[in-house]
Amino acid sequence: MVGFIICLAIMLGIVFWMISIYNGLVSFRNRFKNAFAQIDVQLKRRYDLIPNLVEIAKEYMKHERETLEAVIAARNQAVSANARVAGNATDVAAVQKMVVSESTLSASLGKLFALSEAYPDLKANQNMMQLTEELTGTENKIGFSRQAYNDSVMDYNTAIEQFPGSMFANMYSFKPAELLKATETPEERKAVKVTF
DSSP: OOHHHHHHHHHHHHHHHHHHHHHHHHHHHHHHHHHHHHHHHHHHHHHHHHHHHHHHHHOOOOOHHHHHHHHHHHHHHHHHHHHHHOTTTTHHHHHHHHHHHHHHHHHHHHHHHHHHTOOOOHOOOOOOOOHHHHHHHHHHHHHHHHHHHHHHHHHHHHHHHHHHHHHHHHTOOOOOOOOOOOOOOOOHHSSSOOOO
C-alpha cells in the first residue's frame, strides 16, 4: 500500500510538473503577443498622424508632390504589413516584411522633414509643429514598445528552446518568434538631397 501511494505521488508530481511547464510556455507566448499589441497601438497612432502631416505639408510644398506621395505609399504599405503581423506575431516572414516597411516609412518621413526645412512658413505652422511633436513622442513610444517586445520574445524563445520546455514546445507547436531588428532599406542608404 505504501508503494502504491509513493508511485501515485510521483505520478501526480510529474503531471503537475508537466502542467507547470506547459502553462509557463503559454504565459511567455501571451507576454510577447501583448508586447506586440502595445507596438500595434503606437503604430496605429503613427499611421493616423501621417495623413494629417502630409495634408498640412501639401499646402506649402506644392513642388514636392513626389515626396508626399512616397510618404503616403510607404504608410499604406506599413499599415498592410502591420495588419498581417497583428494576426499572427509568430509569422517570421510577416514580421520581417513589417520591419522593412516600417524602415521605408521612417526613411520617407525623414526625407519629408528634411525637405520641410526649406519651407520656413511650413516649419512655423502651428499645426505642423504640433503634429511633428506628437509624431516624435509616438516614435519614442514605439521604440520603448519594440524593446519590451524583443525582451518578451527573447524570454519566450529561450523557454521553448531549453529543456524540458523544448519537448513541450515541439509537442504543442510552440513556434519561435521573430525579434524586431533594425534594417536599412536602399532608401535609407541614400543621402537625402535637399534643394533650396
